[in-house]
Amino acid sequence: MADARVNRPDAGATPQEPKPSPDTQHPHLPESLTIRILDGGSVASSYESSTVVTVSLVYPLNRFEELVAFYRSVLIGWNRLENGGPNGSSVQFHSGADSVNVGVCVDMESAGVDIDAACVSITQQQ
Numbered sequence: 001m002a003d004a005r006v007n008r009p010d011a012g013a014t015p016q017e018p019k020p021s022p023d024t025q026h027p028h029l030p031e032s033l034t035i036r037i038l039d040g041g042s043v044a045s046s047y048e049s050s051t052v053v054t055v056s057l058v059y060p061l062n063r064f065e066e067l068v069a070f071y072r073s074v075l076i077g078w079n080r081l082e083n084g085g086p087n088g089s090s091v092q093f094h095s096g097a098d099s100v101n102v103g104v105c106v107d108m109e110s111a112g113v114d115i116d117a118a119c120v121s122i123t124q125q126q
Contacts, residue, residue, distance in 0.1 A: 030055060037057060038059070041059040054121070061104060068102050091103070
């Protein structure tokens with residue numbers, strides 16, 4: 001399990017208020033995000049302002065357990081809530097106003113309605 005950063009075309013840019021992803025068709029990983037991520041996911045959406053950074057990532061469904069194990073190992077001391085049920089599983093980690101949510105979801109790129117992906121949503125206060 002490696003820590004990874006997505007190629008950032010705007011590296012070195014000064015954050016502005018508000019700064020949604022400049023190309024909504026190709027969202028990017030915000031430069032100011034410091035919460036670690038696993039490689040192999042795609043950025044579904046992102047938003048950055050002077051007070052908050054949010055990003056949503058989509059991974060293959062078979063990586064759900066790997067993602068949960070990764071965040072359990074790097075978010076030591078964070079509160080954790082685990083949910084399981086007929087509509088899928090999710091694990092929520094939070095510390096203060098920061099949060100990481102890992103769950104099973106529908107990959108909007110697939111245009112399907114069945115759960116076919118593992119999604120990670122991160123909110124980080126600046």
